Amino acid sequence: MSKARSAQIHLTGPGKGTVTVSGAELHGVRAVTVEAGAGEVTRLTVELAIYEVEIDGEMVVTIPPKTAANLVALGWTPPPGQEVPGAATH
Numbered sequence: 001m002s003k004a005r006s007a008q009i010h011l012t013g014p015g016k017g018t019v020t021v022s023g024a025e026l027h028g029v030r031a032v033t034v035e036a037g038a039g040e041v042t043r044l045t046v047e048l049a050i051y052e053v054e055i056d057g058e059m060v061v062t063i064p065p066k067t068a069a070n071l072v073a074l075g076w077t078p079p080p081g082q083e084v085p086g087a088a089t090h
Contacts, residue, residue, distance in 0.1 A: 005075070007044050019046055024073035027066040
């Protein structure tokens, strides 16, 4: 079972605003969707501007600091030795 997280959405104008999850502001948000059905748990979907990459072979993969901080805020555990500057620990 995943850890419960709180989310705040602050809209400041058409296509503008911020999304904060468990106290950490997410960066690179492309879209936000909220679904609330009668008798169902409300679902928040946040689409991030992250590009897919297919790797064939051995290489070093680098995750930009803001992207890594977003992933940590959403529950990702970085691999041993991966520092995530600016990531809030909850």
